Amino acid sequence: MDQDRIRVQTEDFSIEEETKKLLACSKRIGGVVNFLGTARDFSKGQEIHKIDFDHYPGMAEKRLAEIREQALKDYDIIEVTIIHRVGEISIGENIVLIVVGAEHRKDAFRACSWCIDELKRITPIWKKETTPDGIVWVEEHP
Amino acid sequence: MVKVKFFAVLKGLVGKEEISLEIKEGTSLNQLIEQLKADLPPLVDIMQKGGILISVNQEVLEKDAIIQDGDEIAFLPPFAGG
Numbered sequence: 001m002d003q004d005r006i007r008v009q010t011e012d013f014s015i016e017e018e019t020k021k022l023l024a025c026s027k028r029i030g031g032v033v034n035f036l037g038t039a040r041d042f043s044k045g046q047e048i049h050k051i052d053f054d055h056y057p058g059m060a061e062k063r064l065a066e067i068r069e070q071a072l073k074d075y076d077i078i079e080v081t082i083i084h085r086v087g088e089i090s091i092g093e094n095i096v097l098i099v100v101g102a103e104h105r106k107d108a109f110r111a112c113s114w115c116i117d118e119l120k121r122i123t124p125i126w127k128k129e130t131t132p133d134g135i136v137w138v139e140e141h142p
Numbered sequence: 143m144v145k146v147k148f149f150a151v152l153k154g155l156v157g158k159e160e161i162s163l164e165i166k167e168g169t170s171l172n173q174l175i176e177q178l179k180a181d182l183p184p185l186v187d188i189m190q191k192g193g194i195l196i197s198v199n200q201e202v203l204e205k206d207a208i209i210q211d212g213d214e215i216a217f218l219p220p221f222a223g224g
Contacts, residue, residue, distance in 0.1 A: 056197075059200040096224050116224055126222050126223070137219070139222065
């Protein structure tokens with residue numbers, strides 16, 4: 001079950017499907033907060049044509065699992081799903097999804113915000129942007 | 143023998159994705175870095191610039207950590223997921 005809650009994959013995901021799966025785990029859930037990160041076409045004053053994500057297989061999944069476990073300990077929430085796509089991603093496509101289910105909305109919002117910040121801070125995933133001037137590896141996480 | 147991996151921008155700068163090399167017993171990460179700099183000159187500038195984390199068997203460790211035969215070491219540039 002937990003393996004399905006943490007995924008690093010090349011294929012797209014369905015927000016509706018993941019939300020349904022999370023809701024199915026407990027009837028106590030009264031609020032679900034989703035964070036969806038998508039590929040935008042503009043960054044630091046430059047047009048972006050496409051994005052590629054590289055990751056450290058094994059370590060990236062391990063970090064996401066730690067984030068999920070920590071969120072379940074530190075916040076009054078019921079379940080968390082974290083999915084990150086890797087490989088080539090076109091503009092407008094989905095990149096990352098975090099789904100948090102809790103009895104009440106405030107805990108779900110707080111946990112979801114913490115999870116995405118932590119994902120950016122500790123997960124070995126890297127982004128390469130293709131711009132009109134060439135290819136740039138992004139080195140910060142705003 | 144240890145395995146050393148380079149990810150993302152480092153892969154291109156170093157010109158390799160993975161190398162294997164022999165180490166002496168009691169070698170620290172710092173000593174490994176020095177050994178690698180001799181074989182892979184781009185590493186000198188990369189390490190000087192800073193911001194690179196080093197993991198051993200997928201755990202980020204300080205550079206005075208001692209490594210062992212069979213370890214998997216990875217040079218990790220700043221993360222940019224999400």
